[in-house]
Amino acid sequence: MQHLIDITSTSVDDLEAILARASDIADDPQRYQHAGRDRVMINLFYEPSTRTRVSFELAAMRLGLRVINVAASDSSVRKGETLQDTFLSLQAMGPDCIAIRHPTNGALGELTSVAEPRLHIVNAGDGSRAHPTQALLDLFTLRRHLPDLENRVVLVAGDLHHSRVTSSDVALMKKLGVGEIRLCAPRELMAGSLVTEGVRVFEDFDAALEGVDAVMMLRIQHERLGAMDAPDGQDYHRHWGLTNKRLALAAPGCIVMHPGPMNRGVEIDSEVADGPRSVIREQVSNGVWVRMAVLSHLLGLRGAD
Amino acid sequence: MQHLIDITSTSVDDLEAILARASDIADDPQRYQHAGRDRVMINLFYEPSTRTRVSFELAAMRLGLRVINVAASDSSVRKGETLQDTFLSLQAMGPDCIAIRHPTNGALGELTSVAEPRLHIVNAGDGSRAHPTQALLDLFTLRRHLPDLENRVVLVAGDLHHSRVTSSDVALMKKLGVGEIRLCAPRELMAGSLVTEGVRVFEDFDAALEGVDAVMMLRIQHERLGAMDAPDGQDYHRHWGLTNKRLALAAPGCIVMHPGPMNRGVEIDSEVADGPRSVIREQVSNGVWVRMAVLSHLLGLRGAD
Amino acid sequence: MQHLIDITSTSVDDLEAILARASDIADDPQRYQHAGRDRVMINLFYEPSTRTRVSFELAAMRLGLRVINVAASDSSVRKGETLQDTFLSLQAMGPDCIAIRHPTNGALGELTSVAEPRLHIVNAGDGSRAHPTQALLDLFTLRRHLPDLENRVVLVAGDLHHSRVTSSDVALMKKLGVGEIRLCAPRELMAGSLVTEGVRVFEDFDAALEGVDAVMMLRIQHERLGAMDAPDGQDYHRHWGLTNKRLALAAPGCIVMHPGPMNRGVEIDSEVADGPRSVIREQVSNGVWVRMAVLSHLLGLRGAD
Structure with missing residues (x-):
């Protein structure tokens, strides 16, 4: 499983694996606290969101990841660059994961075809349909x-x-x-x-x-x-x-x-x-455990023994 | 001492302890640089402030904490959520500390009654009265x-x-x-x-x-x-x-x-x-030492020997 | 070499050293991933820029630095403080490096005369002339x-x-x-x-x-x-x-x-x-390697053996 785009396109096995992992993490979050050391997540938010953005940021930090925030009010977005070009530029900088919120239904689908195998996309809410x-x-x-x-x-x-x-x-x-x-x-x-x-x-x-x-x-x-x-x-x-x-x-x-x-x-x-x-x-609270589970599942991170 | 809300409600002993600790830190900041590793501070700023926000952020980083910034221009705030609901949501995500700047006099007082014991609030300036x-x-x-x-x-x-x-x-x-x-x-x-x-x-x-x-x-x-x-x-x-x-x-x-x-x-x-x-x-410069002292005093962090 | 202000004022030796280092880093970035541990960079951007800001932030993180972002929309800038006073305040907080983007040609030149020896300035684009x-x-x-x-x-x-x-x-x-x-x-x-x-x-x-x-x-x-x-x-x-x-x-x-x-x-x-x-x-992609090279050259960081 490379990306989490929506529920429909994700297998029951992966969904159950994420939920089981969230349980493990909630029981003992310390085990995971350095699992993603030296990895980087970018939060690319075309719509503002305190709650979801902070939850992703905390989840990533709790896994030891570094986090970079990019907001819609930032420049390239305003300069009319397409989502795909912005995505491709950010991908070229080498992050491990990009969590994206976007106002358009299905906007993230087109990105999966241009994503490199080492890059993971997580849908942080798109349009009025998906918020997996x-x-x-x-x-x-x-x-x-x-x-x-x-x-x-x-x-x-x-x-x-x-x-x-x-x-x-x-x-x-x-x-x-x-x-x-x-x-x-x-x-x-x-x-x-x-x-x-x-x-x-x-x-x-x-x-x-x-x-x-x-x-x-x-x-x-x-x-x-x-x-x-x-x-x-x-x-x-x-x-x-x-x-x-x-x-x-x-x-x-x-x-x-x-x-x-x-x-x-x-x-x-x-x-x-x-x-x-x-x-x-x-x-x-569960949102943080679940997002830690999603990120660690996608990135293949393991808790300490 | 769980929170720093204002000078009046803080004991002379705590104030002197913070000042003494700031002296220690200023003399040898390295001793504290990983004291707060794996802890998280949220900067919740309802008013913009370069100076105070960056000073808190640097102080936290110098203790090894991770920092998440939430600005008034972010979403929930704009969506009319009350300060208390925003605070309770952020608290539920599990940070160790929230530094808050708010335009209303005494706004932080109401939060102490709903704060969990493990969560520390620091007043980063409220209304026209308090900036401890x-x-x-x-x-x-x-x-x-x-x-x-x-x-x-x-x-x-x-x-x-x-x-x-x-x-x-x-x-x-x-x-x-x-x-x-x-x-x-x-x-x-x-x-x-x-x-x-x-x-x-x-x-x-x-x-x-x-x-x-x-x-x-x-x-x-x-x-x-x-x-x-x-x-x-x-x-x-x-x-x-x-x-x-x-x-x-x-x-x-x-x-x-x-x-x-x-x-x-x-x-x-x-x-x-x-x-x-x-x-x-x-x-x-002293602002960074003093804020390191406040955070480490509240969080019970100790310098390396 | 303390600062990178523009190409004209930088020696050929330094420019070649940066480019050679960027090659080294691109070949084996892991060697540098903790080189700048416990150092802090401030991104001071008077103009918005997704691309350059994120590239600097990723470069700094890949060297192990902590990053603080300050945007033009923040307070002091709006309160009419001069660039030099904002710079001097930020410098007094003790970061190791400040990357600055500013709309005025040559704005950064005046800062070098008030910069302390331990502080490094990197031009992230000023006016319509310099973007080294x-x-x-x-x-x-x-x-x-x-x-x-x-x-x-x-x-x-x-x-x-x-x-x-x-x-x-x-x-x-x-x-x-x-x-x-x-x-x-x-x-x-x-x-x-x-x-x-x-x-x-x-x-x-x-x-x-x-x-x-x-x-x-x-x-x-x-x-x-x-x-x-x-x-x-x-x-x-x-x-x-x-x-x-x-x-x-x-x-x-x-x-x-x-x-x-x-x-x-x-x-x-x-x-x-x-x-x-x-x-x-x-x-x-090369932008990240080159900025890692600039930062590590200025800060005197070395890759692990």
């Missing part, structure tokens, strides 16, 4: 709480249309086996492409929550509330916000997830976000 | 030149109202004992909160300078000159600029300090800034 | 393909007026001996200062290409096409773009160079840029 490391950390978190995931019900709810998390999450849950996958979104924010075999779609949030073992809430962006005639967020919250009252409809022990950053009081109440069912901070 | 590492480096510099500080007179002059340096400096000088603390500012730029017991306030710069052993000049921001009817800086310089002629009013050997960046020809003349009494560059 | 590390990597690339450079013909073509590459390249080719140096540019973009002894100037691109062993194409900036009455780039391409057809006028085996980023379809065709004569990616 987020999907892996979400599944890793689900399994830690619900080891018998094949018997469980997971609901993904909120702005399914614009979230780059959804497709990757659904693809991975299908691939690795979740008992039942439910989707629920306001009509304006439903993603038609997700409505496929093996997925149950709900129009009513309360009905969708009934008996679920995990609910993954998605961020609604303020500029999209206007398009829904819910410009102030309160109306959205009334119909689509996760409250403790709504959460009571779910199965006992149901866990609550959110990829962040949260809009408190809009798609999620603070009492839920900070409550006992929330594993939101744990997702963030 | 600057105060420590200023006091460190004063003591190196005036070891009998309890018998000395120190004047802080200029824009006392807007400088985040002043409160911390005055609080520390009071706490650790300076013979006499003088303040002097244009009426529009005096900070009422500083006019407390143990401080002498002057309205006339020349009178304030008489016999002082050290003068700390503060930066005046150009946008504030307008509000004083001194839009071109020349008028300000005439009344409030430190010249060699004015410096002659001070005690022989009086040292001149400035936190930078300087407005040459406005609050300070180049002949003073670059003259034999100036310890302005030394303050910058 | 680019010139060194270009010459290194030329020699790898054309070892008998003293018998060869090299053409530099395109926007000679605005490219900061040209002067340094021409100065270095003259200094180290190239058989014949040709320049060719649209009249509006010719640089009068380059038209000196030892250089042949052409007004016609086809004539200039006749029999050359290497052609270095320069980037044309879109905002400058307007001034030439060639606002859409197509007209520029017709007269000044390098195509395979034009390349056939050159000597057999003629190599094609470009400092990047390229405007494909304007100054260079994709079939040329990606064709068998192109050494454009190799230039980028």
Whole structure:
């Protein structure tokens, strides 16, 4: 496995190997702390992202790698150079790995054909479709709480249309086996492409929550509330916000997830976000273990004995 | 001592321990160069700052730490996430230390209650009130030149109202004992909160300078000159600029300090800034030793034998 | 040799030593990977640049140095501090080396007089005149393909007026001996200062290409096409773009160079840029070796035995 571009093109064996390695690392991260010494990762981010960029940077550092950040506001990007030319230049400088975030769907696919065998590409989020490391950390978190995931019900709810998390999450849950996958979104924010075999779609949030073992809430962006005639967020919250009252409809022990950053009081109440069912901070921690697993799997790094 | 939030809430013992450690480090920095190996510091800066950010970054590197920079222009911050949520996410990624600069007075106080025991917060300047590492480096510099500080007179002059340096400096000088603390500012730029017991306030710069052993000049921001009817800086310089002629009013050997960046020809003349009494560059160097001392004190790092 | 400011002020011996060292490093980079351990480089960039900044950062990391980036958008720069004061502050923090990019011609010259002996300055491009590390990597690339450079013909073509590459390249080719140096540019973009002894100037691109062993194409900036009455780039391409057809006028085996980023379809065709004569990616790779050579030469670092 040379690159991690998306969930669909990655084999079940590789996905399981990454998740198993993430478990090993979470149990004893010290074993890996110099595994990637003298290697270099470049973070090439065409869109800003605190959370994902810092998570990749910490994951790389914890493996002993050096990290170079390149942001979209930097020069070549502004000078109109193509993604492929920027990529080829950076590759020519000899890094071991490039993590790329880009606004265009599938932008990274074209790079794999020009990548040298020694260079590894990791998708850090492209367009509105793929965010494979987020999907892996979400599944890793689900399994830690619900080891018998094949018997469980997971609901993904909120702005399914614009979230780059959804497709990757659904693809991975299908691939690795979740008992039942439910989707629920306001009509304006439903993603038609997700409505496929093996997925149950709900129009009513309360009905969708009934008996679920995990609910993954998605961020609604303020500029999209206007398009829904819910410009102030309160109306959205009334119909689509996760409250403790709504959460009571779910199965006992149901866990609550959110990829962040949260809009408190809009798609999620603070009492839920900070409550006992929330594993939101744990997702963030798991993100570092999973990204360490991805990088060390691709680069062929081994933990110390 | 888990965090450094401000001077007031830090014990004299801890402040003295930090200053003593800074002396040790300045004498033999090599001893500490791998003390913090495999540790990670995040610089979370909601306001830009070359000087303070680079000083923290160099201090951390000199202890062997890895450093990750997060700037206000990054994404989550722009997406309207609260400081506390951003902090909690970053904490969940597992850094050892977060240095934070924030425009709001007291913003860091609320974070200490949600910080895990293994995570250390350092205030890199908040609002217009607290900048404890600057105060420590200023006091460190004063003591190196005036070891009998309890018998000395120190004047802080200029824009006392807007400088985040002043409160911390005055609080520390009071706490650790300076013979006499003088303040002097244009009426529009005096900070009422500083006019407390143990401080002498002057309205006339020349009178304030008489016999002082050290003068700390503060930066005046150009946008504030307008509000004083001194839009071109020349008028300000005439009344409030430190010249060699004015410096002659001070005690022989009086040292001149400035936190930078300087407005040459406005609050300070180049002949003073670059003259034999100036310890302005030394303050910058001492800033690295003091920040190494703060970080190693908080993280419990020890120098090699 | 303390600093690398420009080609003119650097001795032939030092230039040859750097190029020889770059060869050594390219042959076995591992030997140098910890040579600069515990040293620190600051990248002080007053203009954005992905390519040069990342190349310096990778070169420094490959020598084991730590790197701190300071961008023009950072604070002190915006607060109107002079370059010299910013430099003196950064120097006071104790880095070993500062690589500086600045928009003003000759801006770095004034810094050498205030630099301490232990501090090394490297020009990463200033104004429109000097970019010595680019010139060194270009010459290194030329020699790898054309070892008998003293018998060869090299053409530099395109926007000679605005490219900061040209002067340094021409100065270095003259200094180290190239058989014949040709320049060719649209009249509006010719640089009068380059038209000196030892250089042949052409007004016609086809004539200039006749029999050359290497052609270095320069980037044309879109905002400058307007001034030439060639606002859409197509007209520029017709007269000044390098195509395979034009390349056939050159000597057999003629190599094609470009400092990047390229405007494909304007100054260079994709079939040329990606064709068998192109050494454009190799230039980028060589840039890392050459910058490692510059840094290790200045800092007195030695490879492991």
